[in-house]
Structures are given as structure tokens and as C-alpha cells.
Amino acid sequence: MRFTTIQAQASLQNEVESFIIVENETELPYNVLPDTALVLGFQYKGRLSLISDNKSIPLSASGITGLQNKVRVFRNLEPSGSVLVRFKPGGAAALFALPIHELFEQSIPLDAIISPHQIRIVEEQISEVQTDRERISIIENFLLSIKRKFDTDSLVSAAIQCINESAGNIRIGDLAKLLNSSSSPLEKRFRSVVGCSPKKYASIVRFRRVMTDDHKGLLPSERAYEAGYFDQAHFIKDFKRFTGQTPEHFFSSRSF
CATH class of the missing domain: 2.60.120.10 (Jelly Rolls)
Known part of the structure; x- marks a missing residue:
């Protein structure tokens, strides 16, 4: 390939x-x-x-x-x-x-x-x-x-930045308060521009953090902790939804 x-x-x-x-x-x-x-x-x-x-x-x-x-x-x-x-x-x-x-x-x-x-x-x-x-x-x-004339939504841009900087570890209610907004309008505008809810986007960001090469050589549980998962059951549930496999099976079958 x-x-x-x-x-x-x-x-x-x-x-x-x-x-x-x-x-x-x-x-x-x-x-x-x-x-x-x-x-x-x-x-x-x-x-x-x-x-x-x-x-x-x-x-x-x-x-x-x-x-x-x-x-x-x-x-x-x-x-x-x-x-x-x-x-x-x-x-x-x-x-x-x-x-x-x-x-x-x-x-x-x-x-x-x-x-x-x-x-x-x-x-x-x-x-x-x-x-x-x-x-x-x-x-x-x-x-x-x-490409069309498009006014960037500053609220959505700020939300993306905050979620990325927190590696997905931020509550959406806290995010809305931080941006002087409320959850409902933030979610509506975010979905329209980004393609999913802020909560879903944050969960994907956090999942991608688990997959980063920065964590190469770590056990799945250690990767989870470094990515901000402090509840192993929650981590395993998210991971199986995103990959279709348990963390142990996924990482054991790949050269990470």
C-alpha cells in the first residue's frame, strides 16, 4: 500500500x-x-x-x-x-x-x-x-x-479549540459556561458546522488520544489513564463501540 x-x-x-x-x-x-x-x-x-x-x-x-x-x-x-x-x-x-x-x-x-x-x-x-x-x-x-462565502462561527471555533486542548476531557455544560453560552444553542450550531454534537466530538478526540504514538508501549489501561479515562468500564465501552474490539485484543494484534 x-x-x-x-x-x-x-x-x-x-x-x-x-x-x-x-x-x-x-x-x-x-x-x-x-x-x-x-x-x-x-x-x-x-x-x-x-x-x-x-x-x-x-x-x-x-x-x-x-x-x-x-x-x-x-x-x-x-x-x-x-x-x-x-x-x-x-x-x-x-x-x-x-x-x-x-x-x-x-x-x-x-x-x-x-x-x-x-x-x-x-x-x-x-x-x-x-x-x-x-x-x-x-x-x-x-x-x-x-467554496462559498462563509462566515466562520466564532462560538463553534472556540468550542473546537477548547475540546482539542482538553483532549476531549471537558463537560459540555462547563464548555458552554466557559464560552458564555448555554448548551442548547452551542450544540445546535456545533452540529451544523462540525457534523456531530460537542459531546460526540469530545469522545472521538479522547479516543484518538488513546491511539496516539505518544502512548506507544503502554498497556491499554495505561493508555486509557493518559487519555483521561479514569473509569475502566467506560473506557472499554467506548473503545468497543469505536473499534468493535476490546482494547486488549485490538492492541495485541497490532504493532503499537
């Missing part, structure tokens, strides 16, 4: 975390764990399927995936190549007019929310060029063409 990360140009750096090139030469299932980023995907070679309830669901050549609450399993059905656009938290709201929480736990074809004609042109263009830089340039131009 080839996995290459490239930073976005300056005009997209407020919205896009990075572009990721993924190529597989053999048929291969792989797991994608919950993360704080919405992902836009363009297939320029081969096809992907989502494995759900032991069924293989073919995915569109271009699609968008919202925030997830559990592990998802994908399989490339032949040698494949993809360009993934990893958005910053809240970044997708500057490009897509729909409330971002409507994408929660969804993977939908991009032509369901953008002109199919426009999507076909992008798909044709990226399949005709040969280099990563050329493909990313095409996608960057596409993103700039759909």
Missing part, C-alpha cells in the same frame, strides 16, 4: 487538513476508525466497497463521508488509487451548503450534493493525468470553485 500525505495550498488551508493519496495493488480489506475529520474521496483507479453486515456495498467513484461513531470496513476490489481530502473540523461547512450533521455516519455520492456534470468532469480529469500533484491540483481547483 502506498500512503502519501500532501498539504493543501494556502487558499484552502482554513478548510483542508491534507490530501492523502492511497494506492493498493492487491485486493485488501482495511478498517477506518472514527476521526474528527470529514473525508472527501475521488477514485482514479479501481473501485472501493463498504463491508456492512457481511454485505459488500459498492461506493461511488466520488463521495463524501461524515463523522463516524464506529469502525468501518472497506475493501478495494482490484488495484485501486484514491485521492482523499481530509477536512479540518468545521472546514467542510465552507464548501457544502447542507447542515454537516446530515452526513453523520453516512457515505454518500458526491453528485448527490454537487452538480453531477461537474463531478463527472473532475473524475475524467483526474483519471487522465499521471502524477499526485496533477490530481491534487485538479481537486483543489474544484474545491475552490465550490
